[in-house]
């Protein structure tokens with residue numbers, strides 16, 4: 001049977017990265033996507049911006065929407081303090097199965113809870129299912145037409161507190177126009193755009209960082 005791109009990405013991790021070494025897992029994926037097959041990871045350039053935001057917040061509770069193969073999951077989890085938790089939601093079971101193995105190869109299973117299902121179904125259940133009060137950081141990287149409805153849902157479910165940070169990938173390419181319009185015009189958020197490039201390309205893209213004012 002034909003392998004899929006996520007399976008070939010996992011093979012590259014298992015071949016080129018050292019078990020238990022998250023940095024080598026990140027490098028193996030970036031090398032694979034830059035030199036072998038493009039894939040929709042946040043990538044190394046936007047990844048450095050992600051790293052700086054995570055390090056600045058030093059979050060205890062992180063929500064990632066859109067796991068894909070677990071690249072940004074590993075990037076974030078490797079920087080978390082002990083006892084901090086990252087919950088990552090993935091709708092696609094094939095992506096989730098690969099991501100679990102990438103996260104395990106990096107040795108980060110203890111810090112990561114991968115949940116399979118639709119973000120719209122799971123966000124309202126976060127508190128009761130995982131004992132979360134609020135998230136310090138939310139990384140939005142799933143379906144681009146879900147960024148806005150899921151942000152409104154997180155507000156309604158009381159998952160954001162004064163100072164919670166939303167970091168959104170792909171606000172230019174593929175683009176999330178309704179989300180950008182909402183978050184930049186809302187008095188409840190302070191937003192800043194970090195100009196960058198679509199992963200592994202010269203196409204413009206960027207991350208929008210928005211702080212919830214409560």
Ligand SMILES: O=C(NCCNC(=O)c1cc(-c2ccc(F)cc2)cc(O)c1O)c1cc(O)ncn1
Pocket residue numbers: 040041042066068090091092141142143144169170173174198199
């Ligand atoms: O596609 C699912 N999730 C990925 C969301 N992410 C993206 O779509 C995404 C796309 C791009 C991208 C950019 C340029 C281009 F030419 C093609 C793709 C880049 C990125 O950085 C992303 O993050 C998905 C499927 C499914 O069946 N169920 C649940 N989710």
Ligand SMILES: [Mg+2]
Pocket residue numbers: 040041042141169170
């Ligand atoms: Mg993305």
